[in-house]
Structure formats: C-alpha cells, structure tokens
Amino acid sequence: MTQGPVDATRTEAWARLASLADGFTPDLRRALADDEWVERSTVAAADLHVDLSKNLVTPEIWKALHALVDEVGLDARREAMFRGDHINVTEDRAVLHTALRLPSEAELEVDGQDVVADVHDVLHRVYDFAEQVRSGEWTGVTGERIATVVNIGIGGSDLGPVMAYEALAPYVQDGLECRFISNIDPTDAAQTLAGLDPATTLFIVSSKTFGTLETLTNARLCKAWLLEGLAGHDDGEAVAQHFVAVSTALDKVADFGIDPDNAFGFWDWVGGRYSMDSAIGTSLVVAIGPDRFAELLEGMNAMDEHFRTAPTEHNVPVLMGLLNVWYTNFLDAQTHAVLPYAQQLHRFPAYLQQLTMESNGKGVRWDGTPVTSDTGEVFWGEPGTNGQHAFYQLIHQGTRLVPADFIAVARPAYPLVDGEADVHELFLANFFAQTKALAFGKTADEVRSEGTAEHLVSARVFTGNRPTTSIMAPELTPSVLGQLVALYEHITFVQGVVWGIDSFDQWGVELGKQLAQQVTPAVAGDAEALADQDASTRSLIDYYRRHRTR
C-alpha cells in the first residue's frame, strides 16, 4: 500500500514556522543594510540572477523552511517525477515534461517506453515540417508558400505557444506570422481569420485529447472558411496542404480528416499546461526555427538540472516555492503577482495562471484525503511599467500582502534611444525603483520632510516591507525563456509537494463542461431542456433568447 503524502502541518518545521510567524514584524530596511544578507540572498540558476533579499524572511525562517523540505520528502518526490513514477496518482500517469528537453544522448525508459528516442523522433518530424514551411517547400494547394500559421487550441494547447511566440518575436522569420484561435466565442475566429488569404494560411489543430469543444468547433469553422476560400480545388488536397494536427489522440485526428502523416504526437505523461515544449510548440518551431527551439529546450533542461542537483539553500525553484508556502500558509497572502518588465513577456502572467492555478488549486491531497492547509494562491500580473499606472496603488498602499516577482533583462531586443536617453535604461530604472519602494517605503517623517501638509501625511506614507523577488537575465533569448518556464514549473511542483496534492490532474474543469453540454439544448430553445434548468439559469436563458433575435 503506497504511503500517503506527509501532512506538512504536522511537521516540526511547520510548528516552528507558525511560531516564527506569530508576531513577526519584518524589517527590510534593516535587512537590506546588511550587504552580506543581500549577497547570501542572491542566487543563480543557469542564466538567471535571482535576488531574494527583499522577501519577508530571516535566517531562522529560512532554516525552518529548509527543514520543511526534508520533512515532506521533496527530494524523493522530485526523483520520483524525473524517474517516471506515476506521481499523477488520480490519472495514474507519470509526469515527464522534463523528458521533453532531455538531450538525445540521455537515457530514460518508463513503462517499457524508450522515452528519449520517442521524444527525439517527434522533434525531428516537427523540425522537418517546420523547415519545409520556412523554406517554402511546403506550399498551399495553389502552390503558394505559407505566410500565416494559425494555431487552434485552448488552455495548455494555446497559452504556452502564444506566450512564447510573443516573447521571442525578435526571432520570428520575416514573412512568417502566427495567429492563435482559442475561445469558442465566434469573435475570436472571425477576428483572427480577418484579412487572411486561405491560399497562404496553414492551420495547426492543437489538442492533447482532441476532444475539446472549443478547439474542434474552431477547427471546423476554419476548415469551412478554407474550403470556401479555395473553392475549385479538391477539398481533400486542400485539407492535406493546409491542416496539420498535434495530439496524443492520433486516431481522432484521422476522424477529423487530417492525414495522420501530417500529425505530431505526444504522450499522456505530458500535462497540457506543461506541453509547450512538446509538439504543441510546433507553431513556435515554424516561427523561430528548429535551432532556436532547441535552444529553448536546452534552457529548460539547464533549469531541470539545477532543480535536480542544487542543494536546497542554492536551489532557486525550491527557495521560491518555499517562499510562496511561507506567504500563503503563514502570512495569509491570497495572491501572487508576476510583473515582467519586458513587453515581450506580456502573456507570461496568463501562462502562469494556468500552470500554477490549474496545478495547485486543489482541495484534496493525492491520496483523496482533504488538504490540511490553504493551497494554491491566485497568480496574476501585467507587464511593467503599465501595471504601475493601474494596480500598483494597491501593492504599495493596500491592506493585502501581495508577494511579487519582478522580471527583467539587461539587453533589450529593441535598444531605442530618445535623444541622449537610452529608453531601456529609463525603463529599468522603474524596475529597480519599484522593488526598492516596496521594500523601504516612506515614513511619516520622510513625508513631512518633503513639506507635506500634516493632514495629508498619512495618505502619503508607504509602509514598505512589501516582498519582492527580482529575476534578471542578460537577454530574453529562447534559452532564457525556457529557463523561466521551467523555473515556474518546478516552483509549482515544490508547493504541490508541501501541500500533498496531485499538481498534475484537473478534475475541477469537468463539471462546467458537463453542464455546458446539458444546457446547450435549452439555450437553443428546447423547452424540455429549459424546464429542467434551475430558476436562475432558466431566467437568464429567457433573457438571452428574448434579446438574441432583434
């Protein structure tokens, strides 16, 4: 009988942390006056330079957090993941997204599968396909080369690819563009297809299950759009030249009418929200090329090696995961902000929302028993400096504790100048200033010393002691993006292990889908189905039906 998860709340470390949190009064001004504290709190992982010194912790708190790692058995759980044990207990699956970025000379056999060989087989097929499209060898049915790749997918089959495409925009081949359709709101397909030429458009239908309503509906809409636009050409040939698929359910792909030779597989041991570096990344490979995609995989693998081998006190994913547990379970933080000071990373917070919240938004532990503490916090964020003019008021002066990760790179993709001013430097000055302001704040006396009228002093005081982590990298290369993604994958893993939950299932998304199926006939006017609805749903559908037809 497999032993259940350790109940972290019953560990000595947890009790120690609770006593340290009791009456804890952070003092970042004092901590940051100690250069040695800053030096000891600055850690490196692959190319990432991570400053943890502006967090609300002390050496004693760190010591207790490190001890928690041992008591919950993180090392064993981590090894179990890398080894391919079925740690996704409720779906009885291995969790092997790290295998997607193993070098070809690595060895890993799981459940009788030569995982590395299979991963590289698919990679080479995707690379060949991408090179054909990039070189113009792959043409549409009219013989014209492809100019636009449209990825049709949702959740993990969309958020990763669009985030990475936006993040690596400087690496996209001239003359090639990617667009993304995810929402079943017909507006998404309509707006995305607007202005496109069917003859030069290639669709990638991305769906792990190939059973998702939004993706199959959008794929059918796009197929109809394509065939109408290419009327006069053989439908079969048109689909063969303009549609490929990515899925673990290759049988269903054929049913949709896509040639299995034009389909790229992956495996059930890759979670959707962990799949951007599988064939789900095909649109990205076409856009930036196989060499750049290989750099992304290398960056992810470098972070995996760091996570797997670095001792706790220097292990960035472990330290950042532990900080999130400290804030969530001991200092009552409900949310976590990720604030990329890189416009190219504007979709990164949204990507992290699925990664972290679909992983750790759980109420039961992996053995089915109820959780014994709060679990996943709400992740959110927007790029800097935009957020400064939107919600930073709350982060600086609100009553909520909002731990925040600030991310920036030294070398900009677009080194624009404004007269003498290096605009990137103006930009980064805000990055440095915001974490400083959140840490140091401004006292009443400092406000007064600026000549502020006494009755306005309190409104202009900044308490400070608002925690931030700063992550810097030399440049936003494919490798660095890979490192950032793998970093947050492993942070998520660490928190899940502490809470004893299965971070790799997502049963919580099913009820809404089931009810959508059930409600659909009522929305379409089926009186019997409408009568079956509760009073609120019935009256809302009534309102809809009265207003849908003008």
Ligand SMILES: O=P(O)(O)OC[C@H]1O[C@H](O)[C@H](O)[C@@H](O)[C@@H]1O
């Ligand atoms: O890739 P698919 O099978 O189409 O699934 C797309 C998404 O839908 C599901 O409902 C889950 O919430 C996600 O984890 C998944 O990424």
